[in-house]
Amino acid sequence: MSTFSIIVLLLVGFGLFVGFKCIVIVPQMQAYVIERLGKYNRINTAGLQILIPFIERTAYKHTLKEQIIDVPEQVCITRDNIPVTVDGVVYMQVLDAQKASYGISDYLFASIQLAQTTMRSEIGQLELDKTFQEREKINNAIVAAIDRASASWGIKVNRYEIKNITPPESIRNSMEMQMRAEREKRAAIATSEGQKQAQIYVAEGNKQQVVLNSEGEKQKRINEAEGRAAEILKVAEATAQGITRIAEAINTQGGINAVNLRIAEQYIGEFGRLAKTNNTMIVPTDLSNIA
Numbered sequence: 001m002s003t004f005s006i007i008v009l010l011l012v013g014f015g016l017f018v019g020f021k022c023i024v025i026v027p028q029m030q031a032y033v034i035e036r037l038g039k040y041n042r043i044n045t046a047g048l049q050i051l052i053p054f055i056e057r058t059a060y061k062h063t064l065k066e067q068i069i070d071v072p073e074q075v076c077i078t079r080d081n082i083p084v085t086v087d088g089v090v091y092m093q094v095l096d097a098q099k100a101s102y103g104i105s106d107y108l109f110a111s112i113q114l115a116q117t118t119m120r121s122e123i124g125q126l127e128l129d130k131t132f133q134e135r136e137k138i139n140n141a142i143v144a145a146i147d148r149a150s151a152s153w154g155i156k157v158n159r160y161e162i163k164n165i166t167p168p169e170s171i172r173n174s175m176e177m178q179m180r181a182e183r184e185k186r187a188a189i190a191t192s193e194g195q196k197q198a199q200i201y202v203a204e205g206n207k208q209q210v211v212l213n214s215e216g217e218k219q220k221r222i223n224e225a226e227g228r229a230a231e232i233l234k235v236a237e238a239t240a241q242g243i244t245r246i247a248e249a250i251n252t253q254g255g256i257n258a259v260n261l262r263i264a265e266q267y268i269g270e271f272g273r274l275a276k277t278n279n280t281m282i283v284p285t286d287l288s289n290i291a
Helices: 003-022 097-102 107-124 128-133 135-152 169-251 255-277
Strands: 023-026 030-036 039-044 047-050 056-063 066-077 083-094 155-166
Touching (some): 023 030, 030 097, 039 097, 056 097, 066 107, 107 135, 107 155
Antiparallel strands (some): 023 047, 030 056
């Protein structure tokens, strides 16, 4: 191969190399920070971008997606001097690629360190029992602290979540005993409340039974009284009707004679019964005169 061919191949290779250096394809949701002669020039977003070879270069590459950063566990001292192991997760997103590149050397490491220091500060203000109840408050405090510090970093902390709060083994055993005692207490209270409610229901049932029995007895007596009253009224009405008919019969022709005959029959009958039951009997002097 001649020298000229070698020079041509070198020029072609160099041209291809320069061409590859000039053309940059930026993926979706990423931002490339471009420097020109070592100085910030622009931000290249998604798509095909052209660089000036040997003058411009891609200095930093940032993802614009929300990033999940694991905060390593650390030991924090509570207000009542109990060590607990705490870890968490930070959710953040790059909003300004320029600030994220030049505002701080490593915003991920800085965010983790700030989250840990804020966590220690917040846990130190709470007692052990409160640390489990105030998770939301601690999360908000960490987010606010990182947001204040990251204003010049070009990032936004969306949220922070505590994963685990682990007290020492001895404290866990004490808490377990306390929870067991609390459960037994609640069970005893529930049992006594159930027995009390049952006794109340039984008493209410007995009371209602007595009331219903008395109401039934009262209604029974009322019904019997009403029945007797109706019976007396019917007898009186029948007697009145009988007397009325007797009076009407007496006023008819021959009625007086019939009455006298009936009285005479009863008179004689009564004398006959007296003779059977008594040894002594008073006899009228004039038996024929009933009057």
